Amino acid sequence: MPQQTRSDIRNVAIVAHVDHGKTTLVDKMLWQTGAFSERQTVETTGERVMDSGDLEREKGITILAKNTAISYDGPSADGTPVTINIIDTPGHADFGGEVERGLSMVDGVVLLVDASEGPLPQTRFVLRKALAARMPVILCINKVDRPDSRIEEVEEETYELFMDLLDDAQGHADQLDFPVVYASAKAGVASTDRPGDGQLPEGNDLEPLFRTILQTIPAPTYDEGAPLQAHVTNLDSSNFLGRLALLRVHQGEIAKGQQVTWCKADGSQQKVKITELLMTRGLEREPADQAGPGDIIAVAGIPEITIGETLADPDNPIPLPLITVDEPAISMTIGTNTSPLAGKVRGAKVTARLVKDRLDRELIGNVSLRVLPTDRPDAWEVQGRGELALAILVEQMRREGYELTVGKPQVVTREIDGKVHEPVEALTIDTPEEYLGAITQILAARKGRMEQMTNHGTGWIRMEFKVPSRGLIGFRTEFLTETRGTGIAHHVFDGYEPWFGPITTRLTGSLVADRTGAVTAYAMVNLQERGTLFVEPATEVYEGMIVGENSRADDMDVNITKEKKLTNVRASSADNFEKVIPPRKLSLEQSLEFCREDECVEVTPEDVRIRKVILDQTERARALARSRR
Structure with missing residues (x-):
């Protein structure tokens, strides 16, 4: 079958280390190609429009890979508009599964490198993936207008990184011949001419970057008359359409209302109907009648479809290989809340069935996650790429109203x-x-x-x-x-x-509450000399809850609910306010970092508390004695 080319499409991923400007660059590409209406401004739409999740905006990082499409009809487009499908990928290594999925949708990458910081660990990670897939790479040196930029040195460092990775990733020598674009994504300006350090590139827009993408990234190719093959690379949901499968069409055509064969991950096949077909324009998905090779689409009508599966021709179904990702490196135990304060928050989701259902739902869209059973029916071992990825999952569940007990992060050996x-x-x-x-x-x-x-x-x-x-x-x-x-x-x-042997990560012990009650300012004043407290007056505590960090290496059981004894003699200092040092408030990530092996974190929609795994003081002492024998 003769090979054909779709010259009206380019599929490209923007990859980089965290905070090197990927999402800002995609924003400017959208603005300059008219993806927003005249009424929309930065004030109404907000900066970093691609970071749509609450946690993404709060933390200033991209967590999920997202796709957008722009229509470019500039000087290099031969008079016919070219659709550039852009995948904005996370820069943090913990979300590497999202990067791998993004690369499976595209034919080339734009590698963004900060003009001051140069290539960093995640730059190496994403570049190795691109070279292993034999993809052409455009190097875009961003933030060239930073006062501390060192453009020429960074270019040399990146070239050395290419040389270092080519053999490792089994890439091709042709990939060393990459074009370089110099840009300031924040200013929305790019040039192929190297500016001076700390200076803006010459020009008024990102036209040189668009031109380089069209010249370097190959157009999708396909075999004329080949049967349908479309790969599921991501999942989304709609209030009206239910589960949406995001696909890259590799061969053939797919149409709304068409019957196709769904090739499942377990090897079985089933005929299904495409009830709705959507294509991305800017930030919106618009209904379409059909799509061809190279198109990135969303389809509805298949409620159980998962990532890595294939939609194929009903008469000649040929499944594509499943998407493989790197194995998890960190694990933690997630289970129901077992503390004395469990179920106090009205409307909270506290049962093991609800927690397990939520973890199973996460597995559908997160290919880099694993959920394994433990010896307890109400707790599961969740494995992921890194501490941050697992903490993000727990934070999302907390915001959805779940109460959890989360164990200290461990490594997967x-x-x-x-x-x-x-x-x-x-x-x-x-x-x-x-x-x-x-x-x-x-x-x-x-x-x-x-x-x-x-x-x-x-x-x-x-x-x-x-x-x-x-x-x-x-x-x-x-x-x-x-x-x-x-x-x-x-x-x-x-x-x-x-195995490196034992590691002592925390040199200080914990201050542990020895009884249930409300924290008093009087008790806090006496205890704050012993270490740093995490609670404030009137906070409800229970036996085994950690209320502070001891300045010494061992744990100390303390009475933080102690009240001042009243007498009929008025002391001279009776009217003075107690001098309480403001407590140190720990976030969820900080609480997980603080934990020792015999500690865990209680997570509720309203509070995050650190506690001992064994709450009873006597039982805890016996367990410690047994472990030392």
Whole structure:
């Protein structure tokens, strides 16, 4: 069958390290191609329109890969409009499954690199995936107008990264011949001519980037007369249409009302009808009658369809290979809330059946997640790419009204040649020079080994470490404290190595409530000399709940509900307010980092509390004695 080309379509993914400007660039591409109506402005639509989720906007990161489509009819489009389908992918390594799905939809990538920071761990991760898929790459050096930009050096560093990864990813030497575009996504300007450091590129718009995409990214090809093959790469839902399957059409045509064969993940096949077919225009999905090779579409009418499956020709069904993602590296136990305060929040979802149903629903759209049974019927082991990905899942469930008990994050080990191996992370740190000693000391205690150190000559240094994944649990808080909030740390999964041995991640103990009651200011004043408290006056506590961090290494049971004894003698200081130091409020991520092996986190729609796994003080002491024998 002769090969045909659809010159009116380009499918491209924007990939980069976290916070290098992907979503901002996609925003500007949408604005400059007229994807918004005249009435819409940045004020009405908001910046980073692609980050539509509440958590994405709050944290300033992309969590889910999303697609949009722009119609470009500029000078390089030969007079006919070209539809550019753009996939905006997450930059954080914990959401790598989203990146892998995004790459399965496209024919090339735009690799964004910060003109100051240069290539970072996630840049290596996404580039390795693109090179392994033999995709052409456009290098876009973004934020060239930063005062500390070093454009030429960053270009050289990226070229060295390509050289380093080509053999590793089994790419092709042709991929080294990549075009370079210099841009300021925030200003909406791009150029193929290198500007001076800290200067804006010449030009008024992103026209050079559009032109480079059309020249570099190949148009989709297909075999004329080939049977239908469409790959499910993502899932969405609609209040009116139910579950939507997002597909890339590889061969053939698909139409609304058509009967197709649904090739399932278990190998079975079933004939289904396409009740609705939608295509993306800007940020909206619009009804369409049919779609052809290269189109990215959404279809309705198949309630149980999942990611990686294929819609094929009913007379000649040929399934496409399933999407494979890297194995999980971190796990945590998620179960029902078992604390004395469980069920106090009105309308909260507290039963094991509701929790299990929610975890099963998450599996449908999250290919990098695993849910395994434990020896308890009301708790499950949830495995994911990283601590942040699992914390995001728990936070989403909390906002949906679930009450949970969440265990301390653990690493997922595997046995290789009869020895236990654990996941290792490549950690990159940028920090002022004066914190060099403190950081190396912290990481030495966490079994990290330094691979490289670079001094940029600006008072800042870059250090690269290999650290076991469990050594990074709880690292971020300690790192930010030591560097006074100035340090920047990024890490990405780097493989498995033999077990590193015991790691002490927290040198302090916990202050544990020894009875149930309400916290008093009087008790807090007496206890705040012992450490840092997490609760405020009038907070309800129970036996076994952690109310603070002890300044010493061991745990201490304390009475934080103690009241001042009243007498008929008026003291001279009776009218003075108690001098209570404001408590340290821990977020969900910080609470998970704080946990030790015998501790867990209670999560409710209103509160996040840290507690001991064994609440009773006497039983806890017996368990500790047994473990030391």
